[in-house]
Amino acid sequence: MSGLSDLPSLARVIDAHGLAAKKSLGQNFLLDMNLTEKIARQAGDLTGCDVLEVGPGPGGLTRGLLLQGARRVLAVEKDPRCLPALAEIAAVSDGRLEVMQGDALEIDAAARLSAPIRIVANLPYNVGTELLVRWLTPAVWPPFWDSLTLMFQREVAERIVAQPGGKAYGRLAILSQWRATPRIVMSLPPEAFSPPPKVHSAVVHFTRLETPRFPADAKVLQRVVAAAFNQRRKMLRSALKGVSPDIEAHLTRAGIAPTERAEQVSLEAFCALARSLAEDA
Known part of the structure; x- marks a missing residue:
């Protein structure tokens, strides 16, 4: 843990590696380690769990997950510019961090993890909803994951937890609530990110159900x-x-x-x- 605590600030890491966030990749980096650790804590006790993280960027949440005692973290990052920064974290992680370069939509991450598995991610805005739908609609249920702790645009988070009768209620609410119990556990303003997005964000924690809430094909x-x-x-x-x-x-x-x-x-x-x-x- 001491090696993780001795790493330079995320702002310094971004400057050192020239990691300006790319809009085309849906990137908005969280630089406040207090916030990244708080997000990691929303996933519960990680000491006996493997964790899948998608879109770690410079590794703020990655550090938080390791500091919270995750047994192992598999971080899937599409942007090759972020790999040196993540390698610096891996070097002091006592073998608990594996970094894979690639598209999370194309990688079978479950094959590289051991149960129990939790997914924790500040998802890139441009693929967040698609990844969520995939995790909620596998061919076989229960899925490989026990829980999801994911950051979305606030509007998407509200659609996930919406109840009948309002405009936010729709397909995403049905898919989310049929097989899991989702709840909003954190809200973050635009200024928490670099660069600040135009929208507020929220973290949603999903606890999977062993069987769907109501029977249906x-x-x-x-x-x-x-x-x-x-x-x-x-x-x-x-x-x-x-x-x-x-x-x-x-x-x-x-x-x-x-x-x-x-x-x-x-x-x-x-x-x-x-x-x-x-x-x-």
């Missing part, structure tokens, strides 16, 4: 929810007519009024609709 549920929210202003009998020629009967069987709109329908009701459709498939 994953593919059917995803298809129904996608169709319903793609035309969220329409009544469901219109928005879902391409899903089944008997959609009104299925809606009624699921306890949903055909004249309701997607944002009015609970997760439980969507699952009931998916079950009804699967029975006739």
Whole structure:
């Protein structure tokens, strides 16, 4: 731990390695180690866990995860400019940090980790939602991870935890809450980052459920929810007519009024609709 504490400040590391954040990579660096350690603490006790980190940049959160006692950290970084800075952390990590250069969307990180596994990341804004959806929709459930502790734009975080009846409620809320319990655990202002983004950010912690909250076929549920929210202003009998020629009967069987709109329908009701459709498939 002493070697980690002796590393230069993140601001000095960025200057030394010329790590100006790239907008094309969705980069916004957190330079305050108090904040990065606080984010790491939101993931809980890491001492017996492997941790996957995506987009470590100069390594602020990486340091925080190691200082919080993570058994092992696998940091996946697309930007080759960041590798020397991360190598400096690896050199004093007692073998607990492995750095991989590559695109997190293309790498099978799970194969390099041992359970229990937690994912903790200040996700690049341009791939954050796509990565989350992939982690929530594997072919087999439960997934390889026990929990996710992820930073998003505040607007995305609010969509993840949204309840029926509001504009924020949609596909992301359904996917997140069906198989996990998400909650916003931190908020960060733009000035916490370098460069400051135009939006506020928030950290969301997801605790996975061993089985989905309500029974439903994953593919059917995803298809129904996608169709319903793609035309969220329409009544469901219109928005879902391409899903089944008997959609009104299925809606009624699921306890949903055909004249309701997607944002009015609970997760439980969507699952009931998916079950009804699967029975006739």
